[in-house]
Amino acid sequence: MASNRAEAASTQIVSVEALSYSYGRFSALRNLTLHVGQGELYALLGTNGAGKTTALECLEGHRSPTSGRVAVLGRSPLDRRGVRPRVGIMLQETGFAADLTVVETLGLAGRLSGRDDDVRRIVQRVRLHAKSDVRVGQLSGGEKRRLEFGMAIWGRPDLVFLDEPTTGLDLSAREDLWDAVAELRRDGATVMLTTHYLEEAQLHADRIGFLHRGELRREGTVTELLAGLSSRIEFLAPRGVSLPLPVTSTVNGLSRIETTDVQRDMAILLRWADLGGHRLERLSTSTSTLDDVFRALTNS
């Protein structure tokens, strides 16, 4: 099973080689190279204006690279007949016909996709059943996003591009969306997405790429990206005592110790507190997250 997975992941579903894209004289992407294997979930993260949407649009066939090569499912994204029926796309913004209902919109988008599915299944999946006959112009922002997601997963595509899929969704709609993504992946789909919710990427992505100012600055699994970053131990230091470890900083009145070996340093601290009879109020530990990777990137 493990070797089947490794073999599947080695089949490149998305391939980007030295992609550059310019809007007139403005260079939005520079020399971007990345690959996404069969069944992977790849999250493209980064600062505002880093080039994430531009990269997805090149892969979706909406933009032609200024230089470099992109391929999806082994073909050019411009090969609409070969690619379109196998790819689901959720853009950052979609222009709907405001006077069509939810069911009519899905039916129309479904026919255009070239894939078969059942409108009722999708409407249920994105929890819009109570809105089936409501005109799209009357949907809320979050409901429109759910409809767009429904269109992207119509007919269980082999590859799905999602541009900020959870932006504007409430917590339970976000959880529903991630459930639907997991279901797609159980069917073998490959997913590439952008998001500003780093904790969602940390939880769900197999691999992550960080774009900054048009360049891929970091790439790897969450474990790889967090390797070497310090963890934090925080507590309210008892007055007038000498601590067994150097305090790195004081944040909101709490003493913070940054460490790359939280188990060792926590043991030192607790032994010291135990022996001295000190009480460490508001004691907590926290490990690094992708937020720290992001901050390091934007400060570089």
Ligand SMILES: Nc1ncnc2c1ncn2[C@@H]1O[C@H](COP(=O)(O)OP(=O)(O)OP(=O)(O)O)[C@@H](O)[C@H]1O
């Ligand atoms: N049609 C356009 N014409 C000119 N410049 C553009 C156009 N679209 C995007 N840009 C510029 O290209 C850069 C990359 O934009 P892009 O939308 O790809 O970034 P992004 O990483 O998706 O950003 P965000 O996180 O804010 O959505 C930005 O500086 C943006 O201003």
